[in-house]
Amino acid sequence: MPTGSPPRGATILDVAAGAGVSRATAARALGGYGSVSPAAREKVLAAAGVLSYRANGVARSMITGRTMTLGVIVGDIENDFFARLVRGFTDVARAEGFDTVLASTDERVDNERSAVRVFLERRVDGLMVAPASMRDRDHLVTARDSGARLLVVDRRMPRLGVDAVLLDNVAAAQEAVQQLVAAGHRRIGLLTGVGAGHDVVAGETVVSTSTDRLEGYRRALSDGGLQFDPGYVMAGDFHLHAARARTVTLLSRTDRPTAVFATDSVLTLGVLLGLRDVGLSCPEDVSVVGFDDPDWASVVTPPLSVMAQPVYELGATAARRLIARVRGNASRPTTQILRASWRGRKSVTTPHARRDVRLTR
Amino acid sequence: MKPEDGVFVRASDPGQGMATLPQVARVAGVSTATAARALGGYGSVRPSTREKVVDAAERLGYRPNGLARSMITGSTKTLGVVLSDIENPFFSRALRGVSDIAHAHGYEVLLVNTDEDLAVEQNAVRVLMEKRVDGLVVSPSEGADSTHLAGVIASGTPVVLLDRRIPRLAADTVGIDNRAAARDVTERLLALGHRRIGLVTGAPPAAAALLHGHGLPGVEKVIGSTAGLRAAGYRDALVAAGLTPDQGYVSAEGFRRQDAAAATKRLMSLAQPPTAFIALDSLLSLGVLEALSGLGVRCPQEVSVIGFDDADWAEAVSPPLTVVNQPVHEIGAEACRRLLARIAGDSRRALHRKLSTTFVQRGSTGPPPQ
Numbered sequence: 001m002p003t004g005s006p007p008r009g010a011t012i013l014d015v016a017a018g019a020g021v022s023r024a025t026a027a028r029a030l031g032g033y034g035s036v037s038p039a040a041r042e043k044v045l046a047a048a049g050v051l052s053y054r055a056n057g058v059a060r061s062m063i064t065g066r067t068m069t070l071g072v073i074v075g076d077i078e079n080d081f082f083a084r085l086v087r088g089f090t091d092v093a094r095a096e097g098f099d100t101v102l103a104s105t106d107e108r109v110d111n112e113r114s115a116v117r118v119f120l121e122r123r124v125d126g127l128m129v130a131p132a133s134m135r136d137r138d139h140l141v142t143a144r145d146s147g148a149r150l151l152v153v154d155r156r157m158p159r160l161g162v163d164a165v166l167l168d169n170v171a172a173a174q175e176a177v178q179q180l181v182a183a184g185h186r187r188i189g190l191l192t193g194v195g196a197g198h199d200v201v202a203g204e205t206v207v208s209t210s211t212d213r214l215e216g217y218r219r220a221l222s223d224g225g226l227q228f229d230p231g232y233v234m235a236g237d238f239h240l241h242a243a244r245a246r247t248v249t250l251l252s253r254t255d256r257p258t259a260v261f262a263t264d265s266v267l268t269l270g271v272l273l274g275l276r277d278v279g280l281s282c283p284e285d286v287s288v289v290g291f292d293d294p295d296w297a298s299v300v301t302p303p304l305s306v307m308a309q310p311v312y313e314l315g316a317t318a319a320r321r322l323i324a325r326v327r328g329n330a331s332r333p334t335t336q337i338l339r340a341s342w343r344g345r346k347s348v349t350t351p352h353a354r355r356d357v358r359l360t361r
Numbered sequence: 362m363k364p365e366d367g368v369f370v371r372a373s374d375p376g377q378g379m380a381t382l383p384q385v386a387r388v389a390g391v392s393t394a395t396a397a398r399a400l401g402g403y404g405s406v407r408p409s410t411r412e413k414v415v416d417a418a419e420r421l422g423y424r425p426n427g428l429a430r431s432m433i434t435g436s437t438k439t440l441g442v443v444l445s446d447i448e449n450p451f452f453s454r455a456l457r458g459v460s461d462i463a464h465a466h467g468y469e470v471l472l473v474n475t476d477e478d479l480a481v482e483q484n485a486v487r488v489l490m491e492k493r494v495d496g497l498v499v500s501p502s503e504g505a506d507s508t509h510l511a512g513v514i515a516s517g518t519p520v521v522l523l524d525r526r527i528p529r530l531a532a533d534t535v536g537i538d539n540r541a542a543a544r545d546v547t548e549r550l551l552a553l554g555h556r557r558i559g560l561v562t563g564a565p566p567a568a569a570a571l572l573h574g575h576g577l578p579g580v581e582k583v584i585g586s587t588a589g590l591r592a593a594g595y596r597d598a599l600v601a602a603g604l605t606p607d608q609g610y611v612s613a614e615g616f617r618r619q620d621a622a623a624a625t626k627r628l629m630s631l632a633q634p635p636t637a638f639i640a641l642d643s644l645l646s647l648g649v650l651e652a653l654s655g656l657g658v659r660c661p662q663e664v665s666v667i668g669f670d671d672a673d674w675a676e677a678v679s680p681p682l683t684v685v686n687q688p689v690h691e692i693g694a695e696a697c698r699r700l701l702a703r704i705a706g707d708s709r710r711a712l713h714r715k716l717s718t719t720f721v722q723r724g725s726t727g728p729p730p731q
Contacts, residue, residue: 052516057491058431065381069471069492077460083453087446090474099488101439102472104460118469122427122439146422147380240673272677295448295618296672299650301679 173216243270458693
């Protein structure tokens with residue numbers, strides 16, 4: 001690179017000057033559109049090479065109205081679930097020529113609102129959101145009404161009328177809890193996310209997956225002729241240490257559950273650590289069923305029985321749907337529902353007559 | 362959409378995309394350039410024209426256009442992040458660190474996974490540059506040709522390397538002292554009495570040939586990145602203990618968990634199998650643990666394991682995993698701070714930040730069997 005070159009690289013004007021042609025001719029030659037004589041094209045490409053000219057995607061986007069960029073807004077990219085979901089999404093996007101801008105909301109609606117606004121100003125061609133709360137939809141309605149191609153993933157947003165790619169959460173949770181009921185458990189605890197409590201307060205965020213998995217849990221209990229006890233439902237945020245603390249609280253009850261179902265992989269890890277904290281063993285003292293099948297689930301002791309979501313496929317399916325919209329598919333919004341599958345390993349057994357375990361805490 | 366279907370009345374149809382500047386211009390009956398000036402609030406536009414344009418923009422539900430702004434300011438307020446695999450907890454946490462700082466400063470983050478594939482990385486860098494990102498955070502492929510990154514830097518776009526350093530590339534790097542960290546864990550295993558220590562590097566099979574020199578001479582140069590530096594630290598510790606490093610215990614069989622599991626099984630089938638393993642990231646550690654458990658080998662009674670990175674699950678496995686903890690979120694955050702400083706005009710020589718690691722003793726290490 002010669003010294004004194006512009007810091008942002010050569011412009012199309014530099015290339016045109018170098019090739020001795022007009023700016024319009026240079027633009028046509030580099031863009032591969034319109035008619036340019038072979039000789040002129042050659043001169044332009046040679047000048048572009050000498051000047052290390054790079055096509056300006058921003059300028060091209062201004063002309064084409066496409067940025068070839070998709071936006072993704074999720075709760076927390078560090079969570080195994082979202083990391084794999086995003087991987088599935090970006091793999092499809094990349095293969096189709098799209099890049100992905102990414103935002104983590106920390107499950108906060110205000111962060112989500114601002115990410116939606118910024119991404120639309122930046123003219124993403126399509127936007128995938130895992131809404132932080134089913135109750136806060138105004139910003140998504142506004143985005144939809146402005147013509148943005150919008151898709152919700154993982155979490156429902158009732159009556160929004162946009163494409164959705166979801167899991168059959170009620171059925172998946174119901175089946176997971178049925179496994180515990182079938183093994184003979186009568187007291188089954190639920191570790192879950194925000195907004196699933198029996199006493200959701202006004203203004204609290206409500207994550208639809210938590211609500212739906214709670215419903216599946218209730219149905220499984222009811223199918224098994226068991227009473228629903230709100231005291232066994234430990235709802236709260238998705239952080240490891242909070243889940244660990246909730247587990248300790250749950251297992252410190254005198255009528256502690258003989259089994260626990262956790263509705264996400266971080267919560268499941270919190271349950272395993274909480275068990276260790278109080279000196280109980282899995283599955284001898286407490287059976288555990290997790291949701292999602294993270295890499296570590298088969299390596300922990302005992303290997304964990306889980307309800308596995310097709311996480312990568314959720315992201316990939318969402319990307320395919322969104323890209324079809326970008327390419328002009330204007331059919332009615334659809335909701336695609338994927339199914340979870342049971343992976344029985346070693347963390348569920350029949351409840352023993354309660355061992356006399358002295359809790360370490 | 363027919364009215365009986367539904368339901369939703371929209372300002373514009375879905376699938377049509379948002380209103381564009383040319384559409385606004387057409388409705389206002391002005392040129393695109395005039396509409397751009399009117400909406401961008403720059404240049405001269407007659408008040409009556411501005412009013413027409415603003416009216417049209419409102420009617421069409423037009424949003425301020427970040428692209429147009431970028432064309433004027435020359436900044437897209439976007440950073441490219443090029444890393445190996447978002448599913449690896451090291452990278453997802455580092456990315457979180459990068460994005461936390463980026464968002465706090467009004468920048469967005471474009472993510473690309475390369476799976477350690479140089480061709481994917483080169484193509485991604487080209488596309489990100491065409492999109493005029495203001496800077497790049499890159500975790501370069503192991504042993505990669507770096508001319509594409511040199512080209513980016515020469516064109517005036519700053520690059521910060523995450524985790525890995527490329528010799529002679531004028532880019533800031535943020536990571537740990539890889540050589541010292543690997544030397545430290547190797548010394549700890551030696552102190553427990555281990556003499557045959559398997560090193561699962563995660564480097565690609567192509568790098569294996571480079572590791573084949575007897576005694577691992579110059580390994581830090583031949584791979585020239587994380588795996589090479591850590592292999593050098595491993596070698597340094599063995600040499601200092603009067604041992605001759607045996608390259609047969611150093612695996613370069615790929616970065617995936619199943620690659621690490623296969624490597625562990627292969628090493629355990631040697632006539633003189635290792636009595637300890639060092640795995641260079643948490644996915645590799647999972648592969649090692651999975652393989653040992655599959656072989657019925659007890660940890661740490663028969664084989665000790667130390668992993669790099671303190672994944673959330675490290676405490677939940679049996680036995681809990683002894684690890685070298687890197688400040689991963691902070692590595693990402695610091696990389697982003699360096700990049701923003703460069704974008705803001707910091708033109709000092711390339712800086713190499715080494716953040717400190719902590720050794721977390723848990724249950725997966727002990728003396729070798731008698």
